[in-house]
Amino acid sequence: MLKLYYAPATCALASHIALQEAGAAYATELIDFKKNQQNSPEYLKINPKGRVPSLITDRGILTETPAMLAFIAQSFPKARLAPLDDAFAFAQVQSFNSYLCSTVHVAHAHKMRGPRWATEETSFADMKRMVPKTVAACFALIERDMLKGPWVMGEVYTICDPYLFTLAQWLEGDSVDLSALPKVAAHRKRMAERPAVREVLGQERAAA
């Protein structure tokens, strides 16, 4: 059985929702960031990067959200979570998810994770001040050019949707004005109404 290591309010939510949407049999295990469990010797054996999510499969361990999402889509083809038979359409899905991991998540991370890239308190404060602007710019591009609606790729729900939903959870915390992002806001609302999303958010709240 698949097992997802996650922490609440992290990008692990995307894979958690995808597993639920896929109808997969899976277990979860919470990694407690308050106890720095992600850097414990036990967890570093699972993911030497000291991050969540990690997915235990019968073939081995997978990390990195875009790879896990595509793996879930390919492993449960009946759930139709990605256009698996169309290389161009699949690449569009991957391009969107790659932008989220390499640019949008990274922009957000400069609020709390400054010590990854600098050492001085003044630098951390400077980075933090810029987050509302950089995250807003990323989401403005998503709003204008990427989110086709009603789902990210248009009429069909894909693995892009739980990932966008996950990062869009952080907008208020990053002081981004949601009223400038009506399509993103509507997408978030649409996602929150899906049974799989309600189930997963309920699970994560109960475990936190």
Added chain:
Amino acid sequence: MLKLYYAPATCALASHIALQEAGAAYATELIDFKKNQQNSPEYLKINPKGRVPSLITDRGILTETPAMLAFIAQSFPKARLAPLDDAFAFAQVQSFNSYLCSTVHVAHAHKMRGPRWATEETSFADMKRMVPKTVAACFALIERDMLKGPWVMGEVYTICDPYLFTLAQWLEGDSVDLSALPKVAAHRKRMAERPAVREVLGQERAAA
């Protein structure tokens, strides 16, 4: 015909090599960063993110290196650039490439691209000082846990290899000690001897 927009010494090199390895018919167009051509109105119509690479296909435009690499592998299956019939092995390829785009490239980018995430000169200098350490840490993990050898995924060459080779070009510029990375150094040498890599580096040098 496919067309790759690139700039020399950027991550576009990975897709350029993959196209050559695939035996694809493709054209290239150089985007001149010195003239800030990546932010010209013409180029922003191709890629509104103002970055390279972009790949023009007969179906539309693709951006983001991991997505483009998987697209090239899927579009030219005879070149066997990824394990297309094995979801887990394909996810391992994607996980590696996702780590390169979201963590390794981002660590490197803090040397010259500080203004993406901060505003003060002191912050830029602080970020720059940390780059040798953060990039070295990324590559130490690659050396220890990820690069199986002789190729990234072991005996079989995949789309991970040109991407790793591309980012490994930047190690000296980032003041990372290559003598601590014997497997990465041997991989870079092995890559540099491949006819496709020599051809592409020659093309990029001639155009620069």
